[in-house]
Amino acid sequence: xxxxxxxxxSQLNVVEIDANTEDRRQRKPKLTLPLPAEIMQHxxxxxxxxxxxxxxxAHCARTTKKVSNNDIGSKSNMTCQIPYLDPFHPSVMxxxxxxxxxxxxxxxxxxxxxxxxxxxxxxxxxxxSYRGIFRxxxxxxxxxxxxxxxxxxxxxDEFIEVECRVRNGRLLREFWLQPVPHDHLLKRTAKRPPGLxxxxxxxxxxxxxHANAQRKLPKLYDYLEKELGAIMFNGHSIVGDxxxxxxxxxxxxxGELEQYESRRHHRNPRPVDGWTWIFKExxxxxxxxxxxxxxxxxxxWQLRLKGFQNPPTDLYTRPFYQRAxxxxxxxxxxxxxxxxxxQCQFKYIRDVFDTFPDKLKFLLSYNVLFSHDDLNQVENIExxxxxxxxxxxxxxxxxxxxLIVMGDHGSRFGKMRMEIQGKLEERLPLFSMxxxxxxxxxxxxxxxxxxxxxxxxxxxYDLHATFRHMLYYPDLPSNIKHGQSLLQEVPASRTCAxxxxxxxxxxxxxxxxxxxxxxxxQNAALAVIEFINxxxxxxxxxxxxCEILNLKTVNYALIEQPNDKVLNFRQTNDLIPEFQxxxxxxxxxxxxxxxxxxxxxxxxxxxxxxxxHRGWFIASKSVSRVNKYGEQPRCIAKDxxxxxxxxxxxxxxxxxxxxx
Numbered sequence: 001x002x003x004x005x006x007x008x009x010s011q012l013n014v015v016e017i018d019a020n021t022e023d024r025r026q027r028k029p030k031l032t033l034p035l036p037a038e039i040m041q042h043x044x045x046x047x048x049x050x051x052x053x054x055x056x057x058a059h060c061a062r063t064t065k066k067v068s069n070n071d072i073g074s075k076s077n078m079t080c081q082i083p084y085l086d087p088f089h090p091s092v093m094x095x096x097x098x099x100x101x102x103x104x105x106x107x108x109x110x111x112x113x114x115x116x117x118x119x120x121x122x123x124x125x126x127x128x129s130y131r132g133i134f135r136x137x138x139x140x141x142x143x144x145x146x147x148x149x150x151x152x153x154x155x156x157d158e159f160i161e162v163e164c165r166v167r168n169g170r171l172l173r174e175f176w177l178q179p180v181p182h183d184h185l186l187k188r189t190a191k192r193p194p195g196l197x198x199x200x201x202x203x204x205x206x207x208x209x210h211a212n213a214q215r216k217l218p219k220l221y222d223y224l225e226k227e228l229g230a231i232m233f234n235g236h237s238i239v240g241d242x243x244x245x246x247x248x249x250x251x252x253x254x255g256e257l258e259q260y261e262s263r264r265h266h267r268n269p270r271p272v273d274g275w276t277w278i279f280k281e282x283x284x285x286x287x288x289x290x291x292x293x294x295x296x297x298x299x300x301w302q303l304r305l306k307g308f309q310n311p312p313t314d315l316y317t318r319p320f321y322q323r324a325x326x327x328x329x330x331x332x333x334x335x336x337x338x339x340x341x342x343q344c345q346f347k348y349i350r351d352v353f354d355t356f357p358d359k360l361k362f363l364l365s366y367n368v369l370f371s372h373d374d375l376n377q378v379e380n381i382e383x384x385x386x387x388x389x390x391x392x393x394x395x396x397x398x399x400x401x402x403l404i405v406m407g408d409h410g411s412r413f414g415k416m417r418m419e420i421q422g423k424l425e426e427r428l429p430l431f432s433m434x435x436x437x438x439x440x441x442x443x444x445x446x447x448x449x450x451x452x453x454x455x456x457x458x459x460x461y462d463l464h465a466t467f468r469h470m471l472y473y474p475d476l477p478s479n480i481k482h483g484q485s486l487l488q489e490v491p492a493s494r495t496c497a498x499x500x501x502x503x504x505x506x507x508x509x510x511x512x513x514x515x516x517x518x519x520x521x522q523n524a525a526l527a528v529i530e531f532i533n534x535x536x537x538x539x540x541x542x543x544x545x546c547e548i549l550n551l552k553t554v555n556y557a558l559i560e561q562p563n564d565k566v567l568n569f570r571q572t573n574d575l576i577p578e579f580q581x582x583x584x585x586x587x588x589x590x591x592x593x594x595x596x597x598x599x600x601x602x603x604x605x606x607x608x609x610x611x612x613h614r615g616w617f618i619a620s621k622s623v624s625r626v627n628k629y630g631e632q633p634r635c636i637a638k639d640x641x642x643x644x645x646x647x648x649x650x651x652x653x654x655x656x657x658x659x660x
Contacts, residue, residue, distance in 0.1 A: 039616050047611075048534075049618045050527040056615060058090075060559055060591035061514035061521055079493050080457040080508035081560060082235035083424050087211040090589050090614070092425070095416040096215060099379040102370075104335035104343075110164035113176040116154035124166040132157035133323045138271075138299070138307030141319040156180060159320035174337045175324040177348055179290075179315055179355045186359070190286025195473025198436070199361045199401040200287075201349065201392075203385070205378060206243060206295075206368040208407025209425035210234070216379040223386055224405060228393065228434045231450050236431040236458045237501050238409045244300045246408040246429075247366070249460035252276040253468075253482060255500075262305040271309040272301050278467060279312055279362075285471050288359045290315030292348060294341050295368035296322045315352065315363070332377065334369050342370050342381040346388040353397045375411045402470075403434040404463075420587050424562060427507040431458075433486075446487045456490040457508065459483060459499045509560040511594065516554040524610035525554050525597040527617035532599075532606075532646045539643075545635040546647040549599040560592040589614050602632055602648035 035051065043049050110128065111120040120128055132144035134157075143161065158180050164172040210232075214221055224230035239249045240256065248256050252275050259275045261268060279289045291313045293299060299318065301307055324344075329335040336344055345365050352363055371378040385405075392398050410425035411417055417426060433450065440447035461483025468477035469485035476485070482500040484490065491498075496506035514521060529549050536546040591612040598605050605627040609620040625645035635649035 035616070039613060043618055046621050047618050048531045048621050049616055050530050052530065053523050053527050053617050054615045055519055055523050055612070055617070057519050058588045058614075060561075060587040060612070061518035061557065061593070063512040063514055063559060063561070080235065080495060081510075082455065082457065083428070083507055083509050083560075083562070084590070084592070084611075085211045085421060085424055085428065086590055086613070087214040089421050091419045091421050092211075092416050095375075095414070097376050099216070099374075099377045100332060102330075102333045102335075102340045102380040104330060104333055104338050104340050107329055107335050107338050108172055109338040110166070110172045110174060111149075111162070113155070113160070113178055116156070116178065116180075117151065118149045118155060118160075118162060118176070119151070120149065120164070122164065122166065122172075124168075125164045125172075126167055128162060128164045130155065130157075130160040130162045133159035133161060133319050135311065135316070135319040137309065138302050138318060141322050143323075158315075159317070159323070161323060172337075173327060175320070175327065175344075177317055177320045177344065179348070179352045181355050185288060185314055185356070188283070188286075191284045194285040194287075194360070194471045195475070196470040197286075197360060197400070198470065199353075199397075200363070200404070200467065200470075201361070201401055202364040202404040202406065203349070203388075204247075204364065204366045204404075204406050204408060205370070205430075206366070206372040206408055207375065207411050208371055208378060208430050209410030210236070210407075210428050210430045211421075211425050212375055212378070212410065213407065213430040216376065217382050217385070220382050220385050220405075223389065224432055224434065228389065228398070228403070229437065230405070230432040230434045231454060233431040233433075233454050233458055235454075235456055235507070236429060237496070237499065237507050238427050238429060238505055239459050239461060239501055240505065242412065243408045244304070246460050247300050247364075248275075249482070250463050251278055251364075253278070253461060253464040253480065255482075258481075262301075264304060264306055269306050271306040273309050273312070277312060278464065281468070281471060282362045283314075286360050287362045288315070288356055289313040290352060290361070290363040291366070292317040292321075292345060292364070293366040293368065294321050294325075294345055295372065296325060298368065298372070300366075317348065332374075340370075340381075340384075342367055343384050346384055349388060350391060353392065353395075371407075375414070375416065398434070399436050399438075401436065405432045405434070406430055420562065424507055427505055431463075449487055449489045453486050453490045456492060457494045457496065457499055457501075458486065458490060459501055461500055462486050462490070503563060506563060508563070509592075510563045511558040512561055514557050514559045514593070516557050516595075518557075520591060520612055521554055521557040521593065521595060522551070524557070524593050524595055524608075524612065524617055524619070525551050527610055528595075528597070528606065528608040528619045528623060529599060531619050531621070532623065535643060536646055539636075539640055542636050542640055542643055542647055545649050546633075546643070547601055547650050549602060549604070549646070549648065552598040552600040552603075555596040555598060555605070557593055557595040559587070560594075561587060596626070602629070603627070604629065604632075604645070604648070 035049065110122040110125050111118055118130065128149040129146045130149055131146050134142050134144060136142050159177045162174045162176060166172060225232065239245055245256055252259065254276055260270060262272045263269055282289050296318050324336055328341065334341045345367055349363065349365055352361060370381045407429035409429050411422065412426055416422040465480050465483040466486045469487050496503065496508055529551055533548050537543045593610050595610065596605060596607045604625055607624045607626055611618040629645055633644040633647040633649060636647050637644050
C-alpha cells in the first residue's frame with residue numbers, strides 16, 4: 001500500500017498494512033472505537049460502518065472539477081439524487097435552542113363562544129357586549145355596532161370582538177371566530193360528485209423544513225407516522241421563493257409569473273381573483289372551501305400583490321386576524337385571551353368539522369406567527385397540534401379525510417440559512433399525507449404509488465395535480481401544465497426541469513471530482529477494503545484461502561453536493577434570483593463519496609459509495625468490481641460464489657484468461 005504522508009497519517013486512526021508482511025492476515029486494527037447511537041441510527045441494512053477508521057477532519061474533500069453524468073457512467077446518476085440531511089447536523093445545531101414556551105393561561109378570560117352562544121364564565125363580569133368584525137376588501141375591516149351579550153340569543157356573526165366589564169372596573173377584550181352554517185352553504189349541491197370523496201384538511205406551518213420538523217416537533221412527527229400512518233415525502237421540493245410561490249402552485253397549478261400581473265408596484269396590476277384557483281372546481285364537486293391564515297400583514301397574496309377583491313373561499317378568516325393581530329398579548333406567547341393564536345386556528349378547524357358534518361370540506365389552515373420569524377418557536381405549538389389531530393381521529397373525522405401536514409418551505413433567512421444545510425433545508429419542506437386507514441385496502445395500487453413517491457423528486461405542483469385527480473378519479477384531469485398526480489408513480493428519472501423546479505431551487509445533488517489524496521478519500525477506500533476483508537473472513541474456507549487485500553491506489557473520487565446555483569444563491573429580488581460571486585462554501589460533517597480504487601495483491605478495481613458522518617465512514621455493501629477476476633477466486637468459487645469478486649486465492653497463479 002502507498003505510504004501516507006506523515007501529516008496525513010496523523011489525522012487517521014488506521015493501520016497501514018505492508019503488503020510484504022508475512023503475518024498480515026493476523027494483523028488486527030490498533031483501535032476499535034465504540035460507535036455513538038446517533039451514528040448507528042444512520043446505518044441502514046445495506047450499510048457497513050468501519051469501527052477502526054475515524055477521521056477528525058470535519059470538512060469534506062475539496063472539489064477539483066465538475067463531473068458530467070456521462071463521466072460517472074451510471075444510468076442511476078441521471079436521476080435526482082435526493083440529499084440526505086441530518087436534522088442534528090452540527091452546522092445547524094448551534095442555532096437550535098428551546099422555543100421558550102407559550103403560556104396564555106395567565107390572561108383572564110371572561111367567557112367562551114359555543115355554538116353561537118357566548119357563555120360568561122367569570123362571575124365578576126357585570127356586563128358584556130360584542131361587535132362583529134366585517135371584511136372591507138382584503139386590506140380593511142370595519143366593526144359593527146355594539147350588541148349586548150344574551151345567554152339565549154345566537155350570535156350570527158362569524159367574527160366578534162367581546163368586551164366584558166368586571167367589578168373592579170377593568171375592561172376585558174376577547175376575540176372569537178366561528179363558522180356559521182348559512183343556508184346557501186348547506187343547500188349548495190354538487191354539479192358532479194368527486195371520484196374520491198374525501199375531505200381535504202391542510203395544516204401548514206410557515207418556514208417549516210422537513211428537518212426542522214424532526215428537530216422541533218419530534219412527538220408530532222412520531223404521532224403522525226406511527227399512530228396515523230403518515231406518508232412522509234423525503235424529496236419534496238419548493239418551486240420558488242417564499243410562501244406565495246408555494247401556495248400559488250398548490251392552489252392554481254401555475255407559477256406566480258404565469259398568472260396575469262398582480263404585483264402592486266408593476267404596471268396595471270389587478271386583484272388575483274381571476275387566477276386559476278382550484279376553489280371553483282372544488283365547489284362544483286360539492287366541497288365547502290375555506291382558507292384561514294393568522295398573519296394578514298404578510299399574507300401570501302397581499303404583501304406584494306393586490307389581494308382578493310372578493311373572498312376566494314366560503315370560509316375566509318382574514319378580517320378576524322386583521323383585527324385580532326392588533327390586540328395580541330404576551331409578546332412571543334401570541335395570546336388572544338387565555339388561548340394563543342394557534343389554538344384559535346385549531347379550534348376553528350374543529351368547529352368547521354362539527355358545523356358542517358355532512359359537507360365535503362377543503363380547508364387550508366396556514367399558521368405563520370409561531371414559525372416564520374424563529375425556527376425554534378414552532379415547538380411551542382406541538383402539544384396543540386397533537387391534541388387537534390388526536391381529537392379529530394378519536395371523533396372519526398379523519399376516517400373520510402385526507403390530512404396534509406406541511407411546511408411551505410424551510411427557513412429563508414438568519415445565520416442557519418447561510419450554511420449549506422440551511423440552503424437545502426429551505427428547499428425541502430415538511431410534506432406528509434395521511435389517508436384514512438381503509439384507503440390502502442380499497443386502493444392498494446394508489447397507496448403503493450404514494451409510498452414509492454416518498455423517495456422521488458416531487459413538488460407542490462404535484463399536490464395540485466393530486467387534488468384534481470381526486471376530483472375526477474379514476475379519470476386523469478385535463479389541462480395539467482405542471483406536475484403529476486402523486487396517486488401515480490413519479491418516474492425515477494425525473495429531473496428538476498421536468499418537475500418545473502428552477503436550478504437555483506433544485507435540491508438534487510450533483511457529483512464533482514475531489515482530490516484522491518484527501519484523507520476522507522483515502523479512509524473511505526480503506527473502509528471499503530476493511531468491509532471486503534471482513535466478508536472474506538466470515539467463512540473458514542475463505543479466511544484460510546483468500547489473501548487480505550490492501551489499498552494500492554485511488555483512481556478517482558467524487559463528492560455529492562448541491563448544484564452551483566444552489567450553493568451560490570443569495571436571495572430573490574422581485575422574483576429575480578441573485579447570486580453571490582464569492583467561492584462556494586465547503587461542506588462539512590456529512591459527505592457522500594463515490595470512488596474507484598485498486599487493491600493489491602489481486603489488482604482488483606472496485607467502485608463503491610461511502611458516507612462520511614461526523615468522523616465515521618459508512619460504506620454501502622453494494623461494491624462493484626469493474627475488471628475481470630479470472631481464476632483468482634477458484635479456491636472458493638464453487639462453495640462461496642458470492643465472494644468471487646473479492647477473493648484472491650493464496651494458491652492461485654494470477655490469471656487474466658477467464659471472465660468474471
